[in-house]
Amino acid sequence: MNLYREHGVVLPTWKRGEADRIAVLLTQGEGKVRAVAKGVRKTKSRFGGRLEPFSHVDLSLYRGRELDIVTQVEVINPFRTLREDYDRVVAGTAMLEAVDQVAQEREGAIRLYLLLVRALRALDGAPRDPSVVLDAFLLKLMALEGYRPALAECAGCGQQAALRCFSIARGGGLCERCRSGEESTLDQGTMPLLAALLGDDLDTSAAATPPPGSRREAGALIRGYVEYHLERRLRSYPLVAR
Ligand SMILES: [Zn+2]
Numbered sequence: 001m002n003l004y005r006e007h008g009v010v011l012p013t014w015k016r017g018e019a020d021r022i023a024v025l026l027t028q029g030e031g032k033v034r035a036v037a038k039g040v041r042k043t044k045s046r047f048g049g050r051l052e053p054f055s056h057v058d059l060s061l062y063r064g065r066e067l068d069i070v071t072q073v074e075v076i077n078p079f080r081t082l083r084e085d086y087d088r089v090v091a092g093t094a095m096l097e098a099v100d101q102v103a104q105e106r107e108g109a110i111r112l113y114l115l116l117v118r119a120l121r122a123l124d125g126a127p128r129d130p131s132v133v134l135d136a137f138l139l140k141l142m143a144l145e146g147y148r149p150a151l152a153e154c155a156g157c158g159q160q161a162a163l164r165c166f167s168i169a170r171g172g173g174l175c176e177r178c179r180s181g182e183e184s185t186l187d188q189g190t191m192p193l194l195a196a197l198l199g200d201d202l203d204t205s206a207a208a209t210p211p212p213g214s215r216r217e218a219g220a221l222i223r224g225y226v227e228y229h230l231e232r233r234l235r236s237y238p239l240v241a242r
Pocket residue numbers: 154155156157158159174175176177178179
């Protein structure tokens with residue numbers, strides 16, 4: 001089938017020539033898709049501003065060799081409230097950036113797609129602190145990609161124990177016997193916070209206001225952990241207010 005229909009979320013977009021827009025999308029069934037919407041930047045275009053980052057869309061595409069061609073776009077959810085708030089936009093941009101990194105082209109990504117849509121909905125709602133939603137999303141994304149950090153049992157020996165330090169390279173918290181001495185001792189609330197961010201649903205994280213000390217430590221660990229596994233920097237992450 002050369003023509004197909006998909007639900008997707010618009011990741012980055014950029015202009016091409018006078019009137020075209022190229023968009024990267026995360027779709028349910030085809031994974032990451034690169035597509036061109038021709039003539040979208042003309043005032044009478046049928047697509048108007050529908051292919052903007054964050055938009056949750058229903059679209060029809062023609063399969064192409066390098067780029068698929070968008071023939072129709074309907075917006076399922078524009079996430080308008082998210083777009084109107086700077087802190088939510090930067091947190092959401094960091095999410096799109098991470099998804100763009102992990103998604104594979106032409107490989108179904110239903111769980112990734114659902115996780116992203118849920119996280120954008122949580123940001124579009126009334127999150128107490130968008131950075132908490134971002135951090136919860138990133139930990140869930142790591143777990144989905146096969147890098148679930150050990151937070152309840154020691155990443156070294158597997159024992160249930162008090163974990164007061166975290167090793168990015170070893171994949172989680174470490175007990176007193178397994179720590180090498182290089183890891184700094186964490187605030188008492190940090191490991192429980194990491195466990196809550198990973199285990200709770202995104203709406204719970206959107207309503208949470210964890211204490212600032214644990215927030216800072218957890219944020220730094222999550223950023224380091226994600227960048228270690230993605231093998232690249234998350235450019236938007238430092239712009240997120242905490
Ligand atoms: Zn241990």
